[in-house]
Amino acid sequence: MKHPMPDKHLQLKSLPGVDHILTLAEADEQFKQIPRSLIVESVRRAIDNTRKQILEDKPAIPSDEAILKQAALLAGQKMKNKLNPLINATGVVLHTNLGRALLCQDALDNILAVSSSYSNLELNLTTGKRGIRYAAIEALICELTGAQAAMAVNNNAGAVLLALNTLAQGRQVIVSRGELVEIGGSFRVPDVMVKSGCILKEVGTTNRTHPHDYANAVTEETGLLLKVHTSNYKIEGFTKSVPLKELVDIGNAHGIPVMEDLGSGTLIDFSQFGLPCEPPVFEQVASGADVVTFSGDKLLGGPQAGIIVGTKKYMDQIKANPLTRALRIDKMTLAALEATLKLYRDSHNAIEQIPTLRMLTMSYEQLARNAEALFSLVTQAVGDKAELSLADMTSRPGGGSYPGLTLPTRCLTIRPNTISVTALDRKLRAFDPAVMGRIEDDCFIIDPRTLQPGQDKTLANILKKLID
Numbered sequence: 001m002k003h004p005m006p007d008k009h010l011q012l013k014s015l016p017g018v019d020h021i022l023t024l025a026e027a028d029e030q031f032k033q034i035p036r037s038l039i040v041e042s043v044r045r046a047i048d049n050t051r052k053q054i055l056e057d058k059p060a061i062p063s064d065e066a067i068l069k070q071a072a073l074l075a076g077q078k079m080k081n082k083l084n085p086l087i088n089a090t091g092v093v094l095h096t097n098l099g100r101a102l103l104c105q106d107a108l109d110n111i112l113a114v115s116s117s118y119s120n121l122e123l124n125l126t127t128g129k130r131g132i133r134y135a136a137i138e139a140l141i142c143e144l145t146g147a148q149a150a151m152a153v154n155n156n157a158g159a160v161l162l163a164l165n166t167l168a169q170g171r172q173v174i175v176s177r178g179e180l181v182e183i184g185g186s187f188r189v190p191d192v193m194v195k196s197g198c199i200l201k202e203v204g205t206t207n208r209t210h211p212h213d214y215a216n217a218v219t220e221e222t223g224l225l226l227k228v229h230t231s232n233y234k235i236e237g238f239t240k241s242v243p244l245k246e247l248v249d250i251g252n253a254h255g256i257p258v259m260e261d262l263g264s265g266t267l268i269d270f271s272q273f274g275l276p277c278e279p280p281v282f283e284q285v286a287s288g289a290d291v292v293t294f295s296g297d298k299l300l301g302g303p304q305a306g307i308i309v310g311t312k313k314y315m316d317q318i319k320a321n322p323l324t325r326a327l328r329i330d331k332m333t334l335a336a337l338e339a340t341l342k343l344y345r346d347s348h349n350a351i352e353q354i355p356t357l358r359m360l361t362m363s364y365e366q367l368a369r370n371a372e373a374l375f376s377l378v379t380q381a382v383g384d385k386a387e388l389s390l391a392d393m394t395s396r397p398g399g400g401s402y403p404g405l406t407l408p409t410r411c412l413t414i415r416p417n418t419i420s421v422t423a424l425d426r427k428l429r430a431f432d433p434a435v436m437g438r439i440e441d442d443c444f445i446i447d448p449r450t451l452q453p454g455q456d457k458t459l460a461n462i463l464k465k466l467i468d
């Protein structure tokens with residue numbers, strides 16, 4: 001026999017008061033770590049929610065225990081950080097949504113050392129007078145790139161904005177139509193041009209631009225010749241672009257500076273580690289560019305930063321631009337950048353110590369061994385509750401580097417028998433730590449390339465809990 005719903009008014013009357021629940025909460029273990037203001041708010045919300053449910057004729061339990069439990073849940077959600085570490089099983093090494101480059105241990109140690117203590121951030125210890133923030137890295141960047149002068153700002157977008165504004169405000173900047181790049185997250189060359197106060201002068205066509213296209217466009221109004229690295233796309237087929245060296249010759253002939261936005265700058269020649277050659281910064285500097293800008297957290301594998309290198313003449317102007325103050329990096333970034341850059345004095349050392357480089361240059365054999373180990377761990381964890389297999393697949397460098405390049409890898413594929421693969425994906429993202437992978441052919445794919453040491457065991461435990 002069905003019980004009739006208890007009278008709404010009786011239920012509302014039986015709702016406990018805030019003060020009563022607060023007294024109970026004070027003695028309750030669940031609320032031990034939670035600040036009082038948050039307990040008060042959560043208790044109020046729990047009571048309000050319950051009242052609303054009663055009014056809307058939804059099933060509600062107005063008991064002390066139920067409301068305490070709900071309040072603890074609400075408070076617990078608020079106590080959790082919103083920004084959290086997660087497991088990247090996608091195989092995309094420089095995943096912008098997942099924080100791009102992982103810092104090397106030296107960088108982490110240096111951040112802690114420099115930011116937990118006072119430092120000589122802007123103090124010249126020799127003179128005892130005010131020093132320059134970039135002194136910590138300028139000589140080092142010059143040593144690694146061959147440039148005359150260097151500085152760093154908040155990110156490469158900021159570096160481009162600052163350099164354009166300094167070199168060509170109110171004047172025309174000549175760029176090839178094939179290089180009017182959009183980087184995800186609304187960085188578009190034409191828009192940055194407007195914001196930096198420059199006038200965009202497009203030359204050539206989407207697929208082909210010749211030296212005479214630049215030369216013919218030069219007028220009294222020209223302030224700069226700009227080359228933009230097409231970091232995240234590739235034009236193939238009937239194409240032509242003007243090499244930096246030739247652009248420098250045109251600039252020199254007309255007395256106009258030449259700048260390159262390199263995007264993902266590298267400080268080593270990757271071809272020695274089996275990857276295609278992205279133009280290293282020292283080559284671009286050697287080609288005679290007056291200014292080159294690149295990111296700190298793409299292929300360099302350091303903290304978010306925009307590094308600007310160039311000739312002393314133009315770098316002095318850039319450093320003197322009041323915008324530098326608005327774009328300046330903080331001491332944590334500087335500490336991380338210096339520690340990361342120092343590793344580049346020995347490229348083998350850099351490959352071993354800098355996570356981005358280590359992951360990019362991992363051999364297929366190593367990845368296959370890691371996949372095999374992961375296969376055994378997950379087999380033990382989930383038994384016959386999922387079908388597991390190993391498959392040859394590809395990983396991507398990501399983050400606006402190496403467009404179109406894929407790296408051979410060996411992945412674990414999981415098809416759960418107890419839940420759907422989309423449900424597994426959803427549960428993995430909701431877990432703490434969240435796991436980001438990808439779905440292909442109705443399987444959840446785990447690429448060992450982007451797993452960090454020890455995460456294979458964590459993953460097996462998580463899968464054991466979720467595939468039940």
Ligand SMILES: *Cc1c(COP(=O)(O)O)cnc(C)c1O
Pocket residue numbers: 155156157158160181183187228229230231232261262263264294295296297305306399400
């Ligand atoms: C990535 C990129 C940028 C933006 O660099 P951030 O460091 O993300 O600000 C600008 N230009 C090019 C060509 C890029 O590849």
